[in-house]
Amino acid sequence: MMNEEDRLKAIAIYALYIVAVVTAVPYFLGVILAYVFKGSAGPEMDTHFEHQIGLFWRVVxxxxxxxxxxxxxxxxxxxxxxxxxxxxxxxxxxxxxxxxWVMGLTRSIRGIGKIQSGEPYPIPAGWSL
Structure with missing residues (x-):
C-alpha cells in the first residue's frame, strides 16, 4: 500500500522533471529529493524514487x-x-x-500515471521510452 505523503513526494519530483524540459534546473532539485526520500518509503514507492534517480543520470x-x-x-x-x-x-x-527530452517527459508522465494507479514503476532497461 502506498502512503499518501510518499505518493505526493514522488508526484512532486515527476512534476519537477516535467518542468525541467524547459529549464534543466528542476532536475537537480528533483534528484536530490529522490535520493533523500529513497529508502524511507515503502518498496512500491522506492521503485519510483529509483526510477527518478536513474532518469536523472540518463539525462545528464x-x-x-x-x-x-x-x-x-x-x-x-x-x-x-x-x-x-x-x-x-x-x-x-x-x-x-x-x-x-521525449524520454524524460514520457517517463515522468508515465510515472505519475503509475502512482495514480497505485502501481510501482517497472524499472526500464536502457534508454527506451
Whole structure:
C-alpha cells in the first residue's frame, strides 16, 4: 500500500522533471529529493524514487554526450573543410537531445500515471521510452 505523503513526494519530483524540459534546473532539485526520500518509503514507492534517480543520470549523460557532439560539430563546421563531418555531428547530437527530452517527459508522465494507479514503476532497461 502506498502512503499518501510518499505518493505526493514522488508526484512532486515527476512534476519537477516535467518542468525541467524547459529549464534543466528542476532536475537537480528533483534528484536530490529522490535520493533523500529513497529508502524511507515503502518498496512500491522506492521503485519510483529509483526510477527518478536513474532518469536523472540518463539525462545528464545524454546531455554531456550530445552537447559535446553538437559543440565539436559546430567547431568543425566553422572550418568549412571539415563541415562534411561537423554537420552530421550536429544533426546526431540534436536528435539525441530531442530523444532525451521525449524520454524524460514520457517517463515522468508515465510515472505519475503509475502512482495514480497505485502501481510501482517497472524499472526500464536502457534508454527506451
Amino acid at each position: 549523460i545524454s546531455g554531456i554526450i550530445n552537447g559535446a557532439l553538437i559543440s565539436i560539430g559546430v567547431f568543425l563546421t566553422a572550418t568549412v573543410v571539415l563541415a562534411i563531418i561537423g554537420i552530421p555531428m550536429i544533426i546526431v547530437g540534436g536528435l539525441g537531445l530531442l530523444w532525451t
